[in-house]
Amino acid sequence: MAKTIVVKQIGSPIRRPQKQRATLIGLGLNKMHKTRELEDTPSVRGMVESIPHMVEIIEEKG
Numbered sequence: 001m002a003k004t005i006v007v008k009q010i011g012s013p014i015r016r017p018q019k020q021r022a023t024l025i026g027l028g029l030n031k032m033h034k035t036r037e038l039e040d041t042p043s044v045r046g047m048v049e050s051i052p053h054m055v056e057i058i059e060e061k062g
Helices: 018-026 042-050
Strands: 004-009 035-039 055-061
Touching (some): 004 042, 018 042
Antiparallel strands (some): 004 035
């Protein structure tokens, strides 16, 4: 079983740079308080760490 993380959007993309908006969409998030379960890979971790003010890791599984 692969490791996964649950990510929740806590910040709005309004008045943020286009690159940060694109990162949110890349993670599959587009609305406040939406959660996604994603595979725990270095690329996903990097995306989460690039916008820490907009997302938080809720849970780590596996």
